[in-house]
Amino acid sequence: MNDEIALRVVMMTEGFQIDIADNVATLLGDAEAGMVRLRGQSAVQEIRLTQPIKTGHKVALCTLESGAAIVKYGVVIGEATRSIGVGEWVHLHNCRSRYDAQSSTLNIETGTREETPYV
């Protein structure tokens, strides 16, 4: 039983926070909703994901109001387009570029442009 728990702890997906100022962390593996251990420059040991998040994608480390700056690498990488809860997936559906207007119009799973005609 203890071995099983130990194995689950070892297998637990990790998130990586690059800079202490960041309000998002990057998943290092596909994760289900639940606890994820944090590595890197993180003030806390772990965070509870409120939904599944894929590898390479971002989780909010604190509650972010609409319009709030999203910070990764210690720099602003975009802004929240609506309120984002702690543990929530941060991507095209709730975060937009401050330069690139198309970023909030794309398919959130595939990133493809849906308005491009194929006829």
Add this chain to the structure above:
Amino acid sequence: MSELGWQGYERQDGRKGIRNLLLVIYTVQCAEFVAHEVARGEPDAHVIGFPGCYDNAYAIRLMLALAWHPNVGGVLAIGLGCEYTQPARIAEAVRESGRPAAAFFIQDRGGTSSSIAVGKDMLASMRRSIAEVPRVAMNWSDLVVGCECGGSDGTSGLAGNPVVGRFFDHLVDRCGTAIFEEIVEMIGLREVLAARGRTPAVAAQLEAAYDKAERYCRSVRQYSISPGNFAGGLTTIEEKSMGAFSKSGSRAIEGVIRVAEPPSAPGLWLLDSVPDESFMQFGYTNPNDTEGIMDLISAGAHIVLFVTGRGSVIGSPIAPLIKITGNSGTFKRMPDDIDFNAGCVLDGSKTLDDAAAALGELVEDVARGAMTKPEALGHREYFIMYKHQDTPSLAEGCRA
């Protein structure tokens, strides 16, 4: 990284190469098939070419820079016979660098089959000639390494690019030359970029290059981010930018070079491949990864590092491409294509320094002659297009 060095090929213009290749250049799309048939079955013959019938100063300058590349020993230029770009003038310019060169028009040689036969004879003759090229000692201070990323995902900025950045620090500390590019992947980082300039004058150059890139992206309404990047977890160009910029390492930037301009001194250089404002308001700065890799080779890169989180299968002519991923899943999924797994820094099994040292050993092996995976598979993708840059002639050299 050892200090011993390796044996290279000494060109008459004084440059030192790590390969001794023949380059076949076609001057219009109509000559593309014949050029590839001439090079077929000749592993030391690589092909590049320009598709347009109407000539373009940028494309000619790029092809000449590739023809004069230190890894190239001899050049065969093939045209159809109607186009503006002149194969004979390419051959003439190449001969001035001390390399053997030949040229012909397909229309003068009686068509496809006879042109292929003539071309193969010319290659055989040049091969005999470049077999005599003297060998010369090379070390890190002679080496120029470029870096580009493509098919990026959330691991690229965490592992793949930072490992390259640390290797670039090591290379620059050994008086080598490192070139990075993709200013359109520095959007949002104006201050971060300018702060890396060696002098205030270089910082001003970096700001000017950045401002042009931002104007360019706004005007074409396309930022350098693709569906695969979004699917891989990158949400905005600013986020991709920080990851891409980490491949530049931490050393001071010596200056900004343009396509086909070799750096004038060792150290870390930024290559600006964004078109300058001109009457030619068409085209994208780097429409695909291959175009960017060609730009790095045109600046004299002996080897190009290509960081791909999601996994790309491309290679390159002239300068071997070393493919690196920060995504261990991609490395396992594409074992024939990816040379180096930087994912070890994410699972904690290697430090950034150890991974960069291992990458340095791989670069040295390739400089000694070991084939990279795309090189061994025969990947020789190339891309030359219409573009405009206000660059002086190659003979005038670097402006930095």
